[in-house]
Amino acid sequence: MAPQPRPDLLACHECDALYPHRHPAPGDIQRCRRCGATLARGHWLRPDGQLALTVGALLVLAIASGSEIVTLELQGIHSVATLFEAIVATWTTGEHAVAVIALATAFCFPLAVVVLRLWVLLPVAFGRPVRAFVPAMRALRWVLRWSMVEVFMLGVLIAVVRSAGVTQVVVGPGLFAYVALAVLLAAIEACDMDELWRLGEGHRA
Ligand SMILES: [Zn+2]
Incomplete structure (x- = not known):
């Protein structure tokens, strides 16, 4: 059976660490705690x-x-x-x-x-x-x-x-x-x- 997408999770592009998908406030940046890569950016x-x-x-x-x-x-x-x-x-x-x-x-x-x-x-x-x-x-x-x-x-x-x-x-x-x-x-x-x-x-x- 094909894996189901999990829109509630966000994977780091660099190290594959998983985080709950939250939407940063405008101007905020969500970073990976393990490698520091940018996960998501809040836009105005x-x-x-x-x-x-x-x-x-x-x-x-x-x-x-x-x-x-x-x-x-x-x-x-x-x-x-x-x-x-x-x-x-x-x-x-x-x-x-x-x-x-x-x-x-x-x-x-x-x-x-x-x-x-x-x-x-x-x-x-x-x-x-x-x-x-x-x-x-x-x-x-x-x-x-x-x-x-x-x-x-x-x-x-x-x-x-x-x-x-x-x-x-x-x-x-x-x-x-x-x-x-x-x-x-x-x-x-x-x-x-x-x-x-x-x-x-x-x-x-
Ligand atoms: Zn990472």
């Missing part, structure tokens, strides 16, 4: 707050990917580049790997992070069952490793600084939207996955 952000931030991140991602990131001016030639135009331009110069990595880390993975969180948070907010809860959570854990908006932003900033001596570079609204997206994603990811597991567990389809 409630589920509806997480949902609001995640919807905000989706809107900001739409703005970031649809607006121009930089405008280049060289000898009267005015060139505006959105994320997708920059990726297509990179692809046509033969840098296929760079184009694919930029598309994945700056658009596909952040979108997947936001959509998978909404997949769990929306039904929870409306008191509906969460379909395919466990596969969605496993996929979320995987895509979180590859969502690198801040690395993409750093790359754009380095490119802007390096181009500044050659051409006139004007930073566009898309880059500011990416800054806002990086802040929103950091705030959302600060709410650890255990909290999301706990929320979704109670609403599994």
